[in-house]
Amino acid sequence: MFETLDDIESGNRVLVRVDLNSPVEDGIVKDNRRFSRHAKTVRELVDAGHRVVVMAHQGRPGRDSFVSLSQHADILAEHVGAPIHFVDDVYGESAVEAIRGLDAREALLLENVRMTDDELPERDPSVHADSAFVRTLAPEFDCYVNDAYSAAHRAHASLVGFPLVLPAYAGRVMEAEYEANTSIANREFDGQVTMVLGGAKATDVIDVMTALDEAIDHYLLGGIVGELFLRAAGHDVGYDVDGTELYDHQWEANEERIRELVAERGDRILLPTDLASERDGERTEFAVDGVRKDHPFLDVGSDTVDRYGAVIEDSSVVFVKGALGVFEDERFADGTVGILESIASTDCFSVVGGGDTSRAIELYGIDEDYFSHVSIAGGAYVRALTGESLPAVDALCRNRDDRG
Known part of the structure; x- marks a missing residue:
C-alpha cells in the first residue's frame, strides 16, 4: 500500500499530479467534478503550509481538446477558494522561476x-x-x-517518473478511488453482489466478467454490450444498421467469448427484455422476443428497468460500469437514470464508475451522497475491476517500500 497526505510533514515544497482533463467546447473548458474533487487535495496541502505546484494534462496533441491549462487555473481556484497562479511553461526557465517564487500556502499550476x-x-x-x-x-x-x-493506468513521466526520485504519496482522490474500486477484490461482502454493465466497449465488459468470475451473483447488461449478448442468445439484434459501426466488428472480435459466458453463466446474466428506439421523433419500446432490428436501439425498455431494479433492491452491493442507453438524449435516459435511481434508493454499498455513467448523475441531478462512491475514472476503473496493475499506483507502492 502507499502513504498518503497524512504522512507528509508541514512546510514542504510539494509537486502534485492531478487529472483536470475536461470537455472543451468552442475553446471553452467546462467545469466538472474533477476540479471539485482534486481541489480538496490542493486545499489541504495549501492549508498545511506547503508550497504547492500542480501538474495536469488536457487532451492529446492533434485533438481539439489539446489546449492550454490557463482556464483550468481559474476554475480550480474557484473550487479551492484561493488563488492558483499559472505559468505557460512545463519545466523551462519560466516554470522554474515561478516555482522558486512561491511562498508558503501558495499554489501554482504548470502548463x-x-x-x-x-x-x-x-x-x-x-x-x-x-x-x-x-x-x-x-x-x-x-x-x-x-x-x-483516473490516469493511473498510464506509464507517463509525470505519473511514474517522479516516485523514483522523490518521496511519493497518494492524494485524497487517489486514496478514495483506490479503496472503492478495488473493494470488489479486496473486501468480503455479506449478501448479493450485483454488477450493472453497459456502454460501448464490449471487450472491457467481457474482461471484467471474466476476471470477476464467481465474485458476482448477477450481471445486469445493457447498451451495446447488452445487444451483443442478446445476439448470442438468438435474438435479431446486436448488429449494425443505418450506417452505425458499433456492433459488427465487436461481435467478430468477441463472439466466442460472449457465447462462452452465456453458456457458463447464463443463470447469472440478465439481459434486456425490451429495447427503445426512435420512431417519428418519439421513444418507442419493443419487446425483444420477435423483434427485428431495422433502427438503432438507444436504450433498454421500461420492463427491463423494472426487472433490474428488483434485483438491485435485493442486493447488498452494486457496481456500475457503463451506461444502459444514450442518456445524453433525455428520451433515452430511462435505463441509465432508472438504474441509478434504484441504487440511490437502496441501502447498499455502491460504486458507480466510468466517466459517462458518473456524468449522468450530474446531468440528471442525482445526489452523489446516495452512492458509496462515484468514480471519475474510466480506464483505471476497468483495470481495477479486472485486477490489472496500475503503473502509477505501483510506483507509489514501490516508493513506500523503498523508503522502508
Missing part, C-alpha cells in the same frame, strides 16, 4: 504536461526518471503527490 515530448511515451519508470522533464523539476521539490487516479 499542460502533454506539451512536453517527455510526457506521453509509455516507458519504464526508470527511463522517465532520467528524462529532462523529471531531472529538471525534481530538485525543486521535497516530495511528490499523485492524485490522478
Whole structure:
C-alpha cells in the first residue's frame, strides 16, 4: 500500500499530479467534478503550509481538446477558494522561476504536461526518471503527490517518473478511488453482489466478467454490450444498421467469448427484455422476443428497468460500469437514470464508475451522497475491476517500500 497526505510533514515544497482533463467546447473548458474533487487535495496541502505546484494534462496533441491549462487555473481556484497562479511553461526557465517564487500556502499550476515530448511515451519508470522533464523539476521539490487516479493506468513521466526520485504519496482522490474500486477484490461482502454493465466497449465488459468470475451473483447488461449478448442468445439484434459501426466488428472480435459466458453463466446474466428506439421523433419500446432490428436501439425498455431494479433492491452491493442507453438524449435516459435511481434508493454499498455513467448523475441531478462512491475514472476503473496493475499506483507502492 502507499502513504498518503497524512504522512507528509508541514512546510514542504510539494509537486502534485492531478487529472483536470475536461470537455472543451468552442475553446471553452467546462467545469466538472474533477476540479471539485482534486481541489480538496490542493486545499489541504495549501492549508498545511506547503508550497504547492500542480501538474495536469488536457487532451492529446492533434485533438481539439489539446489546449492550454490557463482556464483550468481559474476554475480550480474557484473550487479551492484561493488563488492558483499559472505559468505557460512545463519545466523551462519560466516554470522554474515561478516555482522558486512561491511562498508558503501558495499554489501554482504548470502548463499542460502533454506539451512536453517527455510526457506521453509509455516507458519504464526508470527511463522517465532520467528524462529532462523529471531531472529538471525534481530538485525543486521535497516530495511528490499523485492524485490522478483516473490516469493511473498510464506509464507517463509525470505519473511514474517522479516516485523514483522523490518521496511519493497518494492524494485524497487517489486514496478514495483506490479503496472503492478495488473493494470488489479486496473486501468480503455479506449478501448479493450485483454488477450493472453497459456502454460501448464490449471487450472491457467481457474482461471484467471474466476476471470477476464467481465474485458476482448477477450481471445486469445493457447498451451495446447488452445487444451483443442478446445476439448470442438468438435474438435479431446486436448488429449494425443505418450506417452505425458499433456492433459488427465487436461481435467478430468477441463472439466466442460472449457465447462462452452465456453458456457458463447464463443463470447469472440478465439481459434486456425490451429495447427503445426512435420512431417519428418519439421513444418507442419493443419487446425483444420477435423483434427485428431495422433502427438503432438507444436504450433498454421500461420492463427491463423494472426487472433490474428488483434485483438491485435485493442486493447488498452494486457496481456500475457503463451506461444502459444514450442518456445524453433525455428520451433515452430511462435505463441509465432508472438504474441509478434504484441504487440511490437502496441501502447498499455502491460504486458507480466510468466517466459517462458518473456524468449522468450530474446531468440528471442525482445526489452523489446516495452512492458509496462515484468514480471519475474510466480506464483505471476497468483495470481495477479486472485486477490489472496500475503503473502509477505501483510506483507509489514501490516508493513506500523503498523508503522502508
